[in-house]
Amino acid sequence: xxxxxxxxxxxxxxxxxxxxxxxxxxxxxxxxxxxxxxxxxxxxxxxxxxxxxxxxxxxxxxxxxxxxxxxxxxxxxxxxxxxxxxxxxxxxxxxxxxxxxxxxxxxxxxxxxxxxxxxxxxxxxxxxxxxxxxxxxxx
Numbered sequence: 001x002x003x004x005x006x007x008x009x010x011x012x013x014x015x016x017x018x019x020x021x022x023x024x025x026x027x028x029x030x031x032x033x034x035x036x037x038x039x040x041x042x043x044x045x046x047x048x049x050x051x052x053x054x055x056x057x058x059x060x061x062x063x064x065x066x067x068x069x070x071x072x073x074x075x076x077x078x079x080x081x082x083x084x085x086x087x088x089x090x091x092x093x094x095x096x097x098x099x100x101x102x103x104x105x106x107x108x109x110x111x112x113x114x115x116x117x118x119x120x121x122x123x124x125x126x127x128x129x130x131x132x133x134x135x136x137x138x139x
Contacts, residue, residue, distance in 0.1 A: 043074030
């Protein structure tokens with residue numbers, strides 16, 4: 001439920017305490033995939049590096065453009081990247097990896113996933129299995 005100006009005005013004046021619960025909860029919407037955020041029309045993956053993988057406290061955030069405007073494709077990519085990051089956190093031999101190496105690794109994985117998705121869409125269109133539907137939406 002999108003916010004309407006009258007709801008915002010009531011919220012600013014403190015009258016939101018008298019709103020029905022359905023309207024209050026419609027204001028905050030949480031995404032179901034961690035580290036995924038949208039800037040404009042493009043989705044970004046912005047993880048916080050664990051202490052074991054970061055060299056300093058200053059640069060613990062990475063930011064990568066997924067180059068996707070479709071939320072379903074971006075969720076797919078973010079889940080895969082989150083899995084990679086979780087696996088790296090558990091492996092002791094990767095703890096000495098520098099932050100530049102992690103950036104190159106994640107960038108290469110994003111490029112690989114974008115190529116894979118383009119190939120899947122091209123193949124689906126060529127074989128006729130994609131008929132006015134998006135293959136990334138859940139069934």
